[in-house]
Amino acid sequence: MPLLSFRYTFLCWLLFSLPLTAFALSNTASPVPALDNYFKESLNTRDGLPHNTINALAQTADGYLWFGTWEGVARYNGREFRIFDRSPETGLPDVGVRTFHLDQHKTLWIAGSRGGLVRVKEGNWHAYPPLGVLINRLLLDKQERLWIATEGQGLFMQNSAGERVQYLGKEGLPSEQVHSLIEDSQGRIWVGTSDGLVYLDEQLQIQPVLPTQYNGVPVFALALNEQGQLLVGTERGLFLSPTLTAEPITLLDNVPVSALLFESDDILWIGTIDRGLLRQHDGITEELDIRQGLPNNRILALLLDSEQNLWVGTNGGVFRLRDAPFSTFTTDQGLAGNFVRTVLSHSDGCLYIGTSRGLNRYCAGVIDQIDLSSVSVGQSVLSLAEGPEQSLWVGTYADGLIEVSQGQVKRHFNANNGLPANEVRAVMPLSDGTVWVGTALGASRIDNQGIRNYGREDGLPSPFIMALYQSSDGRVFIGSGAGVAVLQQDKLQSLDLTGLDDADYAFGFAEDLAAGIFWMTTDRGLIAYDLTSGALHMIGRAQGMPFDKLFQLVLDKQGYFWISSNRGVLRLNRAQALEVIAGKRERIEFELFGESDGMASAQANGGSAKAATLHHDGSIWIATSIGVSRVQPERLQQFAKMLPPVVIEKLLVEGQEISFVNLQPLAAGTNRVEIQYAGLGYIMSERIQYRTLLEGFDQEWVNRGSYIAAEYTNLPPGTYRFRVAAAYPGGDWSQNEAELTLEILPYLWQRWWFQLLIVLVLATSLLWVIRWRLQSLKRNELRLLKLVSEQTVELQLLARQDALTGLANRRAFDEALQQEYQRAKRSNATLCLALIDVDHFKQVNDKLSHALGDEVLKRIAALLKQQSRAIDLVARWGGEEFVILLPDTSLAAAIEVCERLRQKLEQLDFSELSADLNMTVSIGLTTNDKLELPQMLLSADRALYQAKRTGRNRLIIADNKI
Incomplete structure (x- = not known):
């Protein structure tokens, strides 16, 4: 029977059999989100699962999720999988896992290929002797008897002593292939086989079921509603059995049912063998299959976790439906196109969505399309605004500006009748009937006088206009591709943004009336403009923002800014932002939402107005490259109230993992201890926050952010208690902390x-x-x-010594010169002074390096010292200049000394330093004859200058005296 038929059957059953059903609806029942409002995601082998066929699902008391596959058990913490397969730890005889059972003691039973049967409690695995046949289902009844359904060897009952009793066809089983088990309120054990349904009575005798609908048909799934009535999922449909004798009610006809799960008494999830996932609620059967993202239409297991996430085991991986912070509407839900540029919350209660392929209206949960084809060829919408009397203004990419009233095109402006361009990125109707238009070639004002266009010549910083806004004091702000212009009293003036990290593009505006601040989203961050003082402040990377380019800011009703960007949606605390611009706070905290939070794409769109909006119900709508995303800020508070459990997963000592079950004291000298933990929440796993406290070391709790490890080094010997708590952003810390006690032994000397x-x-x-x-x-x-x-x-x-050459330095020479000059003056003796400069020394440094130049100077200094007399004083005058003081020496003798030095230096071999290197010196010589000491130095310097000027490599005597 087609799905429409069984929908009708189900609705009729609801109307006539409400008192009997598990689906009876209360008049006060809370609204149930449509399937389109859930965030859908899949996990498969690419994400770490060992196999894509998910046979079983379970969540244990500690919060872990467990997935049973043909390649072992995968335990999931929201971030990563840990795989358990055939090993001494698990005791499984084969990796193939077919079923889980979570008993009344919250103990997990695992069974599967080769009859493997194990029990997992508090991390300890206990294996039972295998049955040697595939186990399909397990059930621990109220009397602690374990029932084991097999594929081909009937039904086993194992008592607390481990003794087993087998039920086969001769005991009354319709088939020895058993698929499903359940215990009802009277203690009866219902058994679904490949050939019908039976139950075991109080004496554990198999009894047939009278209704013929179950005879000869495989029974794959069994469930009980709150009234204790039995739902039977078979290969031929879904049935409700009110009593043992009553004729069953057909809920679904000719639909092969493989799994059943009650989300509540009036919401039933149904897994099928080949038709995907169904949900029955309020007389409606909804479908979800591979066309809506289900990885495979064969459903093997269903699980509703502690946070109301629905997990679906399929042949193509595990599929999850969750109530994420964001939900996204795309062409699948009726949008004309997925590339959304602009959204508008209208006073008629509807939301208007402009896409690259047309204009949509969202009202009361229904999306329809507004036809603009009469005036718009491409129907690519860039901007939206509401005018007086609820008219709708639509800016397009190639067809100008359109006014729509009561579903009809009222006016149309384009380049043919006055606009500077047909590309309209912003539109702002005013209460007096004036309409401002921002185009790619300038701004326009439309009033009863006609159209006036504004360009660079009128004061616009750029003709590319992306945003328009009229502030509460009447000023018109125009955002362009090169800054912001303000129109006041019909004069345009640009705001000076040069000191704000070179901000250029102004994408959007928002006014904070309570604070008197006008916020501008730009390509360098968030700019605050004080409407009273005109002061400008930047909140950018230096203040903690994660990136530069921001599109549109929306202030919600809870005191937070929501800002769209190319890399997701930011949420900032408004109070913190005001503290930053007031200089009371250095950095701002933020949350970044993206695809893992329900957005189909984290790339929001900007460059036209408005790219995000606040709807009348408090929700925030954001234009993105794949649909329009919606977030309800109040729901984040609901998520924050959830307290994710936290567990310690690994203990690493010196980089090696060790078991922390019955942990022994750590060896003396243990230097590095790392503890890894995980918050077992699945709504926003990546956003869970952690704090840790190591008692005996930490003085107070340490906030770890979303980091999932704490590392300690150089802990002194002693006993420590490690504690970790988790919380969703903005929520309270979980009281159910995870703890671990560590003891580090001391050395003998400790x-x-x-x-x-x-x-x-x-x-x-x-x-x-x-x-x-x-x-x-x-x-x-x-x-x-x-x-x-x-x-x-x-x-x-x-x-007194030069560090490089070992000669006397300038200070020592000056002292000696003073002494020798005074002595020569007293004894009327001759004192000679020679200044020596190394020719072309700068070329040595420039071409051969300063290190080689230093070696040249050292060799020259050594030669000067070697060739000088004992009474002479050789000193380094500075750089490549040297000086020789010759006491009691006539000018002729001094000439002889200097010429000898010059010739020796000319012959000095530097080939081991550089093959073509030859060095010469220029010398200026003077005496104290009729000269005061300063004149004597000046005379030698002039002689040296003359020697260098007349060709270098020569000796010049001051005043040519010989």
Whole structure:
């Protein structure tokens, strides 16, 4: 029968059999979200599952999710999988897992291929002897008897002692292939086989079921509603059995049912063998199959976790429906196109959505399309605004500006009748009938006088207009591709944004009336403009923003900013933002939402107005590259109220994982301890926040953000208690903390008795040490005085010596010159002074390196010292200049000394430094004849200058005296 038929059958059954059904609806029942409002995602082998066929699903008391596959068990913490397969730890005889059972003690039973049967409790695996046949289902009844349904060997009952009783066809089973088990309120065990349904009575005798609908048909799924009535899912449909004798009611006809799950008493999820997932509620059967994102139409298992996420095991991986913060509407829900540019919340209660392929209206949960084909060829919508009397203004990409009233096109403006361009990225109707239009080639004002266009010549920083806004004081703000212009009293003036990190593009505006702040979203962050003082402030990367480009800001009713961007949607605390611009806070905190939070694409669209809006119901709508995304900020508070459980997953000591079950003390000298943990929440797993406290080390709780590990190094010996708590953003910390006690043993020398012994030994030795010390102090004092004297002489020598060449430095030479000049003056003796400069030395540094230049200077200095007389003083004058003082030397003798030095230097071999390197010097020589000391130095310098000017490599005597 087609789906329409069984929908009709189900509705009729509801009308006539409400008192009997598990689907009876209360008049006060809360609204049920449509399937389109759920966030859908799939996990498969690419995400870490060992196999894509998900045979079984379970959630244990600690919060972990467990997936049974043909390649083992996968345990999921919301971020990653841990795989358990055939090993000594698990005791499984084969990796194939067919079924889970979570009993009344919250113990997980696992069974599957080769009759493998294990029990998992608090991380400990206990294996039972295998049956040697595939196990399809398990059930631990109220009397602690374990029922085991097999594929081909009937039904087993195992008591608490481990003894097993087998039921086969001779005991009354219709078939020895058993698919389903359930215990009702009277303690009867219902058994679904490949050839019908039976039950076991109080004496554990198999009894047939009278209705013929179950005879000869495979029974794959069994469930009980709150009234204790039995739902039977078979290969031929879904049936309700009110009593043992009553004729069953057909809920679905000719639909092969494989799994059943009650979300509540009036919501039933139905897995099918080949038709995907069904949900029955309020007389309606909804379908979800591979066309809506289901990885495979064969459903094997269903699970509703503690946060009301629905997990669906299929042949193509696990599928999840969850109530994410964001929901997204795309062409699948009726949009004309997925590339959405603009959204508008209208006073008629509807939301208008402009896409690249047309205009949609969303009202009362229904999306319809507004036909603009009479005036718009492409129907690509860039901007939307509401005018007086609820008219709708539509800016298009190629067809200008359209006014729509009561579903009809009222006016149409384009380049043919006055607009500067047909590309309309912003439109702003005013209450007096004036309409401002932002185009790609300038801004326009439309009033009863006609159209006036504004361009660069009128003061616009750029003709590319993306945003328009009239503030509460009447000023018109125009956002362009090169800044912001403000129109006041019919004059345009640009805001100076040059000091704000080179902000250029202004994508959107929003006015904060309570704070008197005009917010501008730009390509460098968020700019605040004080409407009273005109002061500008930036909240950008330097203030903690994660990236530069921001499109549209919306202020919600809870005091948060929602800002769209190319990389997701940011949520900022408004109070923090005001503190930042007031200088009371350095950095701002943020949350970034994206595809894992329900958006089909984290790439929001900007460059036209408005790219995001606040709807009348408090929801925020954002234009994105794949549909329009909606977030209800109040729902985030509901998510925050959830308290995710937290578990400790790994203990790593010196980088090696060790078991923390019955943990032994850690060895002395343990240097690095890492503890990994996980919050087992699945709505916003990546956003779970953590805090840790290591008692005995930390003074207070340490906020870890979303980081899932705490590492400690160089912990002193002792006993520590590690505690970790988790919370959703904005929520309270979970009271159910995870804890781990650690003990680090001390070395021998760290034990108290050893330390006491050391203290005694030290005390005994102290008196001897003091006495010895007093005696040695005098010796040390004498030695110190001697050392100080020697070092003083050495320092004095170093202070008068050039560090590179070892010659006397300028200071030593100046002192010697003073002394020798005065002595020569007293004895009427001749004193000669020669200044020597290395020719072309700069080329050595530039071409061969400064290091080689230093080596050249050292060799020249050594030659000068070697060839000078004992009475002469050779010093480094500075750079590549040297000076020689020749006491009691006639001018003729001094000429001989200098010429010898010049020739020796000319012959000096530098080939080992550089093959073509030859060095010469220029020398200026003077005497003290009739010259004061300053004149003597000046005379030598002039002679040196003359030597260099007349060709270098020569000696010049001052005033040409010989």
